[in-house]
Amino acid sequence: MTGTEESRDAPTRRNFITYGGALLGAGLLAGCTGDTPAETTTSAASDTATAGQTTETESSSYTASMEPVGELTFESVPEKWVAYDGGYADMGVALGKGDGMTGIGGSGRYYTQVYDELPGVSVNRDMLEANDLGEAGMSKEIFYELDNDVHVMDPQMLINWFDWSEEDVAEITENVGPFFGNLIFRREDDWHDYRYYTLYEAFEKVAQLFGEQERYEAFAELHNAFIANIQTKLPPADDRPNVLLVYEGSNEPEEFSPYRLNDKGTSKKQWRDLGVSDALSGTGIQGLSTTDRGRIDYETMLEIDPDVIMLRAHERKSAAEFRDTVLAFMQEHSLARELTAVQNEQVYRGGYLFQGPIHNLFLTERGAQQLYPDVFGEEDGDTKLFDRQRVADIIAGEF
Structure with a gap:
């Protein structure tokens, strides 16, 4: 382990990351207010509501914001990052940032086999399994060891699931790198009293974080057409x-x-x-x-x-x-x-x-075939409902 006192006192990536005023002091993890966006079952467009754009400044720094953390200002795009869950990991891969992912909160629930159907798309599965934060008990030590530029996870999840304190979150934010994420896979936890995001709203926020708005927009266009085509049938x-x-x-x-x-x-x-x-x-x-x-x-x-x-x-x-x-x-x-x-x-x-x-493209295709095989083909058949090569091209930056 490299999480020694000496390494914790050394200069870190915080030297090129600054934080908005909302992150300072006791407000670091204060529950944020804001309306939870409506999500419908009939319109895929609701999943791609604009959630804010990356803001460039004269010094080339930029900001990204997401509740519950608020606004972060970066002097450069984060290169090393870790996600708690497979949903945010998948967003990073979709944005062409898979090579920078150093670990995962639970490798067993990050299903990467779908990437095998996308030409040229892969992740370092061995490294992710070796750097499984969940297997390490979500300890602060592994955060120091991996030394990431940003942690793509909801800090309130750490507090409510893994007995972290606000002081623990502040320590890792200051000494290693900030947190950026919102627990969105379900909406049934009483402690989550701040805004939720739909899948594509959260995806757009992560695109802000990595400066990849064009890839996000290409994915959103493909997703909307895919869902609309299915829903018409x-x-x-x-x-x-x-x-x-x-x-x-x-x-x-x-x-x-x-x-x-x-x-x-x-x-x-x-x-x-x-x-x-x-x-x-x-x-x-x-x-x-x-x-x-x-x-x-x-x-x-x-x-x-x-x-x-x-x-x-x-x-x-x-x-x-x-x-x-x-x-x-x-x-x-x-x-x-x-x-x-x-x-x-x-x-x-x-x-x-x-x-x-x-994941959502593959799971929606599979669900359509499970529920309506007469319309969309059998679940384990050869029918494809979206273009794998087009997805791979977007990930590769070919729009």
Whole structure:
């Protein structure tokens, strides 16, 4: 470890990073106010609402802002960076900054296999797994060791999940580099009392951070056209299924952690864009959060009897492997086999907890094929709903 007292006292990257007044003193992590933007299920354009532009000054410094931290001023574009979750990591890769990523908060939930379908796009998986902040207990020592220019994560998450103090956040900000991020994958945590962002609003903020507005705009254009094309082909609303989204990693699941599709978190974006309804609506069952760790069993699921069940935590499996393990177990289970979704074989992998713009293209394509195979092709078939080469070109800076 290099997080020694000597290294902590040495000159650091803070010499070329300055901070807006909102970051100084007790206001460093004060809960910010501001309206939470509306997000609809019918318009992809709402995900690309302009969230502010990079501001250039005469000295070539520039600013980027995002709640809860506020405005940061940079003298140069950050080169070394780390994200807590795969969604923000994916944003960095989309902006052509994958080579500068030194680690990840949880490598097991950062699904990089989709990059294999994008010519020329890859990340250093071995390095990310070696520098797993989660495996290191999110300790301050690993932040010193990696010595990044910026930490793309919500500092309030560190305080509420990992027992950091505001003083700890201030220490790493001053001695290593600032934080820039907002926990957006769900909207059910009471401690998150400041503005949320949609996926593309957060993506635009990260584009500000890295000075990559053109790449962002190219992605937003591709995304909007992709979603609009899919939505024009969806069945009428009355013919669309309701979906129960749950989490359980076992191949022989007995209980599940529920998620609510209507909380507008980015991890459910594809389901809203695909026009499905939340099977838990009106049940009184709340989604998984910091304070609510409730579970549901097959008896509860039978009372709901959803049209489709989406099960998270099986993303290392192929569609066929999932059917041969999890679905096969449910088909033999004395209660699970009574579920309509099980009888109709409409139990699928439920997508990533953390998704960025590249992930979202793949997950939306997969979700469309899971739900509407007669329209969009089979989940594990050969039909492609977006141009892989075009995505790779944008990442490479070829607009």
